Amino acid sequence: MIKIVIIGSGNVAQHLIMAFAKSKEIVVSQVFSRRKETINHLIDSKKITADFNDLAEADLYIISVSDDAISEVSSQLAFENRLVVHTSGSVAIDSLDSKNRKGVFYPLQTFSKNKAVDFSTIPICLESENESDYELLEKVAQSISKNTYKINGDQRKSLHVAAVFVNNFVNHLYHIGNEICIENKVSFDVLKPLILETANKVLSLSPKDAQTGPAIRNDKHTIEAHLDFLTNENQATLYKLLTQSIQKNGKEL
């Protein structure tokens, strides 16, 4: 059995605890948390500690705290030369204190407190300083997911930025669609099949080939009608800029 200690009790930490609970090769032997109440429904409370000096010996320490706290937490660990990883998409491997062996274990997904996720489909991006540590990380990742990737620091940074576009920004466009529906007394439900199909389409078509709509057709009449319709200035500004961006891109073909 591979022994893991998880440091942190936020969204990602909680989903990891649940995912490892189903694995036969992994045991979460301890969780560090100052907020015991957030996780005592997920793990035996005797396994929870709030004292860095009390951390058990393990094969792997997963620091899953806010980006800003990773460096500080890693320097507070009271041991040396063990394998310590963080779970962040945007923090460099070298932010971890160098008294331990460093690595990254980044599950690229959006986690919500109230929504279960199927961890087996989540890509896990792995990085380490040496090959034997990488093998351990890969074994741990493969015990909970079918999709593991060797990703270096620069690639991980690029994935994190790309993820902001395809997740955070996309969700904001859903929000604007919802706002327009509310303002015009139409149910947002009417748009949901379109939202799903738009996502499903790029599983098999490249987004460039999947592009449709007035911008790529350069249908000036429709674009003007839409801009007339959008009295909300913020919505109109986004409409213009995204239309221009689609058209610029079309020309690069």
Place this chain on the structure above:
Amino acid sequence: MIKIVIIGSGNVAQHLIMAFAKSKEIVVSQVFSRRKETINHLIDSKKITADFNDLAEADLYIISVSDDAISEVSSQLAFENRLVVHTSGSVAIDSLDSKNRKGVFYPLQTFSKNKAVDFSTIPICLESENESDYELLEKVAQSISKNTYKINGDQRKSLHVAAVFVNNFVNHLYHIGNEICIENKVSFDVLKPLILETANKVLSLSPKDAQTGPAIRNDKHTIEAHLDFLTNENQATLYKLLTQSIQKNGKEL
């Protein structure tokens, strides 16, 4: 049996021909097309005509041509007082020639030539001038879809604008994500589970509640790191504007 004549042979017309072929209450008795070769794999070629004077008598005429051509096509019909509808999200019902009874039959979905769609889940937005025509349109729509909606002209216009945001613009953000992956030699596949989960999330959560990421957290450190990373000016401009838009919106809470 309800007899339908479809005028046009583009993407939407083709998908309608296929959907009605499975319906037991509807028969497509004729299709008008000047490009016979685009549809003769879908329907008996004897049912295809390219002559407006040759159009058969039917309960419903569906004009499914480009937005700009709808008005002109409707005025070329050589009969009067029959039910004639178009399939556009952005064209007013009154663009149809008033010698016939007018209506709208707008399937809100993105149609690609090479990708089959399950019509049963596609919302169909209906509008007509009188109640008995509406009942017929509803019967026709329900024979191919579970989701039919009574939507007036203004509501349809708003749905069309909202659809540009949640479909065309969202797809463009997928494209930018893909570009970033290509530039940094990472597979776009890594992002696909995230894309699907982001879409699935808003089926049960409102987009406002589903919003995550550096913008809504006002995580200035990460936002600056991302802007440093984005050397492509167009990508950086979109990143800034979408970040500002998310933050403005958060404040309205």
